[in-house]
Amino acid sequence: MINNTMGEGNTSTRDMSTINNTMGEGSTSTRDMSTDKINVDLNEYPIEDISLENGYSGTVSEHFDHDIVANDVLEVEEIETYEKENIVSSSQNIEINEFAEEVDRDETYNETNIVPFVGQIFLSEEEAFAFYKRYAYQHGFSVRKGRFIKRNGIMRRRDFFCHREGRSSLKIIEPLKEQRNRESTRCECKAYLRISLQKSHDIFPSEWRVTKFVVEHNHVLLTQSEVRFLPANRTISEDDIERIFLLKEGGLSVRQLMRVIELEKNVKHGYLPFIERDIRNLFVKTKKKFERNDAKDLLKYCEDAKKSCSKFQYAYTLDEERRLEHIFWSPASCSDWYQKYGDVVVFDTTYKVNSYEMPFGIFVGMNSHGKTVLFGCALLRNETISAFRWLMKTFISLMKKPPKTILTDQDPWMKEAISKDLPSTKHSFCIWHITFKFSSWFNAILRDKYSKWCSDFYELYKLETCEEFEHQWPKVVAKYNLQSNKHVKGLYEIRNYWALAYLRDHFFGGMTTTGRSESINAFIKRFINSHTSLSDFTKQVDVAIDDIKQKEDHDIMLEKCKRINLKLMSPLQEQAHGVLTRFAFQKFQEEFERSTQYSIHHENGICWQCSMWNDTSEFRKES
Numbered sequence: 001m002i003n004n005t006m007g008e009g010n011t012s013t014r015d016m017s018t019i020n021n022t023m024g025e026g027s028t029s030t031r032d033m034s035t036d037k038i039n040v041d042l043n044e045y046p047i048e049d050i051s052l053e054n055g056y057s058g059t060v061s062e063h064f065d066h067d068i069v070a071n072d073v074l075e076v077e078e079i080e081t082y083e084k085e086n087i088v089s090s091s092q093n094i095e096i097n098e099f100a101e102e103v104d105r106d107e108t109y110n111e112t113n114i115v116p117f118v119g120q121i122f123l124s125e126e127e128a129f130a131f132y133k134r135y136a137y138q139h140g141f142s143v144r145k146g147r148f149i150k151r152n153g154i155m156r157r158r159d160f161f162c163h164r165e166g167r168s169s170l171k172i173i174e175p176l177k178e179q180r181n182r183e184s185t186r187c188e189c190k191a192y193l194r195i196s197l198q199k200s201h202d203i204f205p206s207e208w209r210v211t212k213f214v215v216e217h218n219h220v221l222l223t224q225s226e227v228r229f230l231p232a233n234r235t236i237s238e239d240d241i242e243r244i245f246l247l248k249e250g251g252l253s254v255r256q257l258m259r260v261i262e263l264e265k266n267v268k269h270g271y272l273p274f275i276e277r278d279i280r281n282l283f284v285k286t287k288k289k290f291e292r293n294d295a296k297d298l299l300k301y302c303e304d305a306k307k308s309c310s311k312f313q314y315a316y317t318l319d320e321e322r323r324l325e326h327i328f329w330s331p332a333s334c335s336d337w338y339q340k341y342g343d344v345v346v347f348d349t350t351y352k353v354n355s356y357e358m359p360f361g362i363f364v365g366m367n368s369h370g371k372t373v374l375f376g377c378a379l380l381r382n383e384t385i386s387a388f389r390w391l392m393k394t395f396i397s398l399m400k401k402p403p404k405t406i407l408t409d410q411d412p413w414m415k416e417a418i419s420k421d422l423p424s425t426k427h428s429f430c431i432w433h434i435t436f437k438f439s440s441w442f443n444a445i446l447r448d449k450y451s452k453w454c455s456d457f458y459e460l461y462k463l464e465t466c467e468e469f470e471h472q473w474p475k476v477v478a479k480y481n482l483q484s485n486k487h488v489k490g491l492y493e494i495r496n497y498w499a500l501a502y503l504r505d506h507f508f509g510g511m512t513t514t515g516r517s518e519s520i521n522a523f524i525k526r527f528i529n530s531h532t533s534l535s536d537f538t539k540q541v542d543v544a545i546d547d548i549k550q551k552e553d554h555d556i557m558l559e560k561c562k563r564i565n566l567k568l569m570s571p572l573q574e575q576a577h578g579v580l581t582r583f584a585f586q587k588f589q590e591e592f593e594r595s596t597q598y599s600i601h602h603e604n605g606i607c608w609q610c611s612m613w614n615d616t617s618e619f620r621k622e623s
Contacts, residue, residue, distance in 0.1 A: 114131070114134050116131065118213055122195065122208040122210075123207060124208065125158055125195065129145065132193050137233060139221055140223060140227050141162050141163060141191075141221055141222065142163040143163060143232065144160070144161055146161040157194065158194070158208075159192050162192065163232060164186055164188075165186070165191070166186050167188055187218060187219050188218070189219055190214055190218065191214050192212070193210065193214075194212035194213070195210055196208070196209055233273075235273050236274045236278055237273075243261060244282070247260055249539075295324035298538060299316065301538055302316075302538075305331065311332035312329070313329065313335060313398040314328060315329075315394045315398060319381070326378065326381055326387060326391065328376060328398070329538075330375065330376035334375050334376055337367065338375040341367050341368070343365075343507060343509070344509040344511060345365055345403040345406045346406070346407045346408075347361060347362070348364075349361040349383060349409075349411075358380060359383050360537075361377070361380060362376070362378075363376045363378075363395065366511065367552065368584055369556075369583045370583035372548070373548055374541075376399070378391050379534070379537075383411070384413055385417055388416075388417035388418075389421055392421040393421050402422050405426045405427075405506050406427055407429075408430065409430050409433040410433050415427065426503070428498065435457075438454060441485075441487045442482075445482075456480075460472055460476055460499070462500050463500070464500075464504070466501045469495070469499055555582075573589070
């Protein structure tokens with residue numbers, strides 16, 4: 001219960017004569033630098049062991065109130081100040097952030113008589129602090145707990161400061177350590193409230209009485225629309241924290257999840273008791289709390305998955321310091337997909353788990369419905385030849401067979417690893433990764449001829465035979481005077497990895513780019529960010545796998561419910577329709593229709609050749 005009324009003889013706090021702004025005369029303080037203690041002369045009250053902790057920047061130069069103790073020795077155990085700022089919730093927080101949980105804003109902020117006064121009584125320290133916080137909110141500042149005195153383990157006095165009290169401590173700069181150079185809000189403001197524990201008679205309980213109240217501030221006070229942004233007035237409740245992490249797991253960004261919570265609480269946009277920075281700090285704090293066991297949690301996930309299903313495959317390596325170096329895993333569904341559709345594999349490491357900057361490698365392929373399936377995942381310490389060689393060996397060892405063809409980006413270390421550890425696999429480069437660099441390579445050189453060069457390069461890319469390619473390449477290069485260009489020379493040296501003329505004898509399932517792996521990367525990116533732990537990352541990979549399985553089940557349902565109208569009624573088509581999926585049969589029909597455009601004719605009385613009638617009504621030689 002708070003005594004908000006003035007007794008006889010009491011004066012209003014509006015009368016500044018009742019507010020003690022000064023320190024008691026004769027009070028002196030000296031600091032013994034060797035013992036880090038402050039010796040205070042308190043006239044008739046001998047005080048022992050007044051210690052200084054956490055670098056309090058001020059000096060203790062006021063007398064202790066006469067009604068705290070009488071002819072007694074106070075054992076002052078701690079004089080604490082708090083130096084940290086802008087932390088939402090912490091046991092060592094300067095700012096006490098339970099404000100929104102203690103008071104109802106609609107009822108409290110409309111009160112106009114919330115003004116402390118000397119002699120005001122509170123039943124507890126927490127009650128006094130909550131009252132001063134309400135006052136501070138109305139007047140445009142926030143408060144924090146400051147000095148206190150204990151006797152026999154019991155709090156006897158407490159000061160509540162303006163959040164801008166004190167001076168900022170000097171910061172030690174470490175040149176080799178990345179540090180933030182934040183400006184301090186401290187300006188040595190003297191406004192504060194002091195409460196002391198008193199007991200008037202044996203039949204009355206001990207009460208906290210306001211013994212000093214300094215109202216003046218040496219800085220500009222904030223408006224009601226501004227004060228809510230102070231750290232002490234921002235808090236995230238336990239329910240909100242639980243909701244935030246649930247929405248985060250669903251793939252929502254910080255801004256999106258805040259908007260969802262606003263709609264759920266029917267709060268005006270921007271008026272939640274926390275801001276985006278608080279949520280990001282929450283993510284960082286949570287990450288630091290669990291990152292020590294992050295790798296252990298990932299390995300435990302793999303171990304438990306292996307115990308529950310023998311088809312789950314995984315392998316990992318540790319470095320010299322027993323830290324996780326590389327890891328590969330393939331869930332049971334992925335292993336099954338690889339046994340069915342593993343003739344063609346796309347491998348890509350274009351995405352990194354930003355929390356640890358570890359490259360995330362995925363092996364993907366295409367099922368009989370034309371949809372992307374996942375064969376396995378890997379997290380690597382780096383992208384070196386040793387890392388890629390370990391990965392390729394592990395992949396073949398666990399998956400039992402090598403793929404017939406593999407498509408990757410243009411990485412020299414990956415190229416070398418595949419050539420050594422997958423010698424029977426045909427390796428191809430993603431053409432998109434090559435042409436993506438064309439503008440930086442050739443645009444400044446060719447200028448207005450750049451577009452024509454790209455068109456001619458595309459014609460070279462899709463030539464049918466190696467002989468045609470070797471014949472046309474020097475002509476096209478000479479046309480643009482690029483014979484000495486290093487990029488053109490480099491493209492010709494790796495022509496076996498990108499030109500279709502050198503790849504037509506190998507099955508790639510229509511895949512010429514790593515776009516299928518990038519589609520899975522894009523799916524996973526929806527659910528993770530720079531604070532995602534390794535164990536949470538694997539959960540999102542599982543979500544991607546479940547998504548693939550759901551789509552596959554849907555395609556199977558469509559197979560059973562829909563029939564394809566046959567364009568031709570040949571026995572070959574009927575047989576193919578009975579054994580192929582819709583996607584595969586459509587591809588078969590396209591090739592079957594093209595076969596009617598071929599003719600066999602005799603030339604020079606010696607050689608039979610196949611030719612196809614093209615759009616210009618001319619025969620084109622095939623072989």
